[in-house]
Amino acid sequence: MDNRPIGMFDSGVGGITVFQEVRKKLPNEDIIYIGDTASFPYGSKSKETIIELTKKRIEDLIQKNVKLIVIACGTATSQALEEVKKLYDVPIIGIIEPTIEYLQKKNYHNIGVIATTGTIRSKGWQKAINDKIPNCLIQAKACPLLAPMAEEGWIENEIAKLTVHEYMKEMKNVEALILGCTHYPLFRELIVSELSSNVEVINTGEMVSNAVELYIQEHNLKNMKNSEANYQIYLTDTECNFIEVAKILLKDEDIVRHIQKI
Numbered sequence: 170m171d172n173r174p175i176g177m178f179d180s181g182v183g184g185i186t187v188f189q190e191v192r193k194k195l196p197n198e199d200i201i202y203i204g205d206t207a208s209f210p211y212g213s214k215s216k217e218t219i220i221e222l223t224k225k226r227i228e229d230l231i232q233k234n235v236k237l238i239v240i241a242c243g244t245a246t247s248q249a250l251e252e253v254k255k256l257y258d259v260p261i262i263g264i265i266e267p268t269i270e271y272l273q274k275k276n277y278h279n280i281g282v283i284a285t286t287g288t289i290r291s292k293g294w295q296k297a298i299n300d301k302i303p304n305c306l307i308q309a310k311a312c313p314l315l316a317p318m319a320e321e322g323w324i325e326n327e328i329a330k331l332t333v334h335e336y337m338k339e340m341k342n343v344e345a346l347i348l349g350c351t352h353y354p355l356f357r358e359l360i361v362s363e364l365s366s367n368v369e370v371i372n373t374g375e376m377v378s379n380a381v382e383l384y385i386q387e388h389n390l391k392n393m394k395n396s397e398a399n400y401q402i403y404l405t406d407t408e409c410n411f412i413e414v415a416k417i418l419l420k421d422e423d424i425v426r427h428i429q430k431i
């Protein structure tokens with residue numbers, strides 16, 4: 170057993186979609202979340218910058234004595250996970266590997282992925298898919314406007330509809346579509362409405378929560394205390410819309426009331 174919290178971070182509010190899934194699956198686990206709002210967006214930054222920011226957030230979480238870290242961000246997973254895994258002893262789980270394992274089991278051979286510009290440029294998803302599912306057709310599309318719109322809370326207005334439509338119009342005939350940026354589940358309904366009904370839309374948070382559960386079981390890291398789980402959210406800058414959007418996702422006023430600056 171290990172009663173320390175799970176640590177998580179993203180550039181902003183997107184990782185809360187992962188937080189929600191982990192919280193649902195593991196209701197006894199405490200979670201510390203960092204939204205790196207001072208550095209948002211990650212998606213347009215260079216690989217070197219993403220590695221530096223990822224190191225900083227991991228060190229913040231290590232200081233808070235977490236037992237495991239989830240990189241709740243596609244951009245940081247695709248460009249920095251490999252590098253940071255070599256540097257720290259704490260176990261680190263990203264969003265790509267657990268998702269690919271799921272897709273492999275489903276035997277899909279025509280997969281779409283939408284993500285930030287940095288993620289698509291890194292080919293992180295494309296390489297991981299090709300590695301595990303040879304001969305898979307991949308349609309990859311950068312959607313740089315979606316994460317900033319999500320931070321703004323523009324998730325169902327006319328601009329959101331038009332933007333999603335524009336990005337999705339070439340995404341044809343895929344069997345599954347990976348939401349390769351953790352902000353994108355906020356647009357799930359709009360995205361689904363642009364695709365044929367048989368396309369499976371993949372929220373990476375669900376896959377990550379399964380991977381975290383498995384890791385905790387296999388390594389005997391379960392939180393055994395009887396009290397309610399404790400959640401703490403920190404931001405690197407509080408001059409932002411994080412709280413408003415987090416409220417929509419969390420449906421829980423109490424958690425957002427205690428948001429602090431790190």
Ligand code: DGL
Nearest residue numbers: 180183211212243244351
């Ligand atoms: N939520 C992020 C991701 O999964 C980052 C979006 C951004 O900061 O550009 O890629």
